[in-house]
Amino acid sequence: MEKGHITSTYPFNAFSVTLNKRGVSDYTKTSYPIRYGNYSEIKTKNLVYHFNLNSEIRFIQGRGDDWPNPVEWVKRTMGNDWVYYSSGGYNGVFDCLGEYYVPCLSYGASSLLDARPFNLPEVTKAIDGWADAVSSLASSLNGNRDAALIDFFETVTKKDPSFLVGRARRFYEMIGGPISVLPPDTRHVDYDVIPVTIADGCLYNCGFCSVKSGKRFSARTEENILSQIHQLKAFFGPDLRNYNSVFLGQHDALNAADELIFFTARQAYDHLTLNRSYMTGATLFLFGSVGSFLSKKASFFEEMNRLPYKTYINIGVESADPATLKYLRKPISLEDIERTFERMMAVNHRFEAIEITLNFVIGENLPENHAPSILSLIRDRLDRPYPKGAIYISPLHEYEKKRYMKDALHVIKTQSRLPVYYYLIQRL
Ligand code: SF4
Missing domain, CATH: 3.20.20.70 (Aldolase class I)
Structure with a gap:
């Protein structure tokens, strides 16, 4: 165990929170979802949200029947684009891309797939609604006053979609x-x-x-x-x-x-x-x-x-x-x-x-x-x-x-x- 690294899990009735979770540390090609690096996670009945070490939303993955496929997810880039990772539905994805997942982009049209995940209501609802969903979870902590947990929710809710738009702009200005x-x-x-x-x-x-x-x-x-x-x-x-x-x-x-x-x-x-x-x-x-x-x-x-x-x-x-x-x-x-x-x-x-x-x-x-x-x-x-x-x-x-x-x-x-x-x- 790395010195000073503490993973904390907070179970609630309708959701759970894990802070400082450790993902995989080697980039690996797998046909199932894996998460790299250190991150924090909120898990609800239907969705899993991942946040990076700056408490910025990074991934959303569906768990319910509404989600197109339980092994697929969306990832937000530093440029604030959402990318849908599709397992294909197309034989030979690995053959074509050298990867097990096809990143489906919300811009351009250079995908090999006919799928249009950003036209699916479950996907757009998850992306457009993550900030409200997390805010409402923040108000149902059942009196839990754990400082790390409170701090996490305060930071995450501050880093809402409009904050992230500004951050992407700043990112581009620097380079x-x-x-x-x-x-x-x-x-x-x-x-x-x-x-x-x-x-x-x-x-x-x-x-x-x-x-x-x-x-x-x-x-x-x-x-x-x-x-x-x-x-x-x-x-x-x-x-x-x-x-x-x-x-x-x-x-x-x-x-x-x-x-x-x-x-x-x-x-x-x-x-x-x-x-x-x-x-x-x-x-x-x-x-x-x-x-x-x-x-x-x-x-x-x-x-x-x-x-x-x-x-x-x-x-x-x-x-x-x-x-x-x-x-x-x-x-x-x-x-x-x-x-x-x-x-x-x-x-x-x-x-x-x-x-x-x-x-x-x-x-x-x-x-x-x-x-x-x-x-x-x-x-x-x-x-x-x-x-x-x-x-x-x-x-x-x-x-x-x-x-x-x-x-x-x-x-x-x-x-x-x-x-x-x-x-x-x-x-x-
Ligand atoms: S050399 Fe310039 S214009 Fe030509 S393909 Fe490369 S980036 Fe495009």
Whole structure:
């Protein structure tokens, strides 16, 4: 038992409260609900509410017959979005996503599922009604004057939905704006990352891209980065110990100077006290581009491999077909894409603590050589299957048909010699 950690449970007639509960400390892929980190819980007959160490609502899970499925839940992100975790109802969820649950988003339409959980009254009622429900429980403590319990209810009721909207706004102010997309690899930590913006804009401003800022690439200063880290530390407060992962934003952090990347990674690790996280290990995520990846020398990866993180670098390649690249208005050459692929394999083979992953798009109207061009890399250039170097496939448009996406993913996946997954574009 960790020193000073006390879990307290308060049973009442119609509900129970557990403060300082200990969840799982390793990110794990399971086909049943698990909760990570330290949190507090209110359990009623029909719903379970989880609150983080800042007493902010984090999860709601239904228990009654009304809830769509007792093994499904909703999670609130730091950007104050609610995400519904669906077990699928679709065979092969793990095959498609590398995860047992499909995060269904309340925005966009890039889900593989037809389910619309945010249209279900039980789900919207739980989300819209949590604050009133908790307030009414606070008034039925039956005279219990336990200081920790009273303090918990007072804090939770203060942190109502309008407070949480303001907090998300403050979160974005610190890092210089919303995170329009997280790397697909952040699924390994259930998207629980602390974002530090190291650079804005990107190199290509490709015509097809819906997540770009439209700005030219520009790195932040060390001073700006340190200020973000200090503000984030204060902002996350006690709940910092539930985090062990950092995302270096935004769209091409890899294009920043080596020294700036290492400076940020180390300062974040030290000041955010990742070595004292409740969660095991530490993970670093960043996006790169073909240009920034090819410009890095071998010494960069040697040093990155020595950082106290497992690092995932996700690179947007999109296609290996010149006609498709032209259609996408992505100004990179086939030769550079082939070099990127070869280098990804070499880096992944040589450096245990680094995994390079690649993104491709799929779309019904793309030129006919597009899908074969992806296979020309991930099947034809490899002599056998390799477990490292995930390939992520995302729909070119939100309106791509789900049937088409599933079929296209299946065709690529079954022939690939690298793991292939669907990329669910998720913001923070
Ligand atoms: S795909 Fe990447 S490089 Fe191209 S515009 Fe989008 S963020 Fe920028």
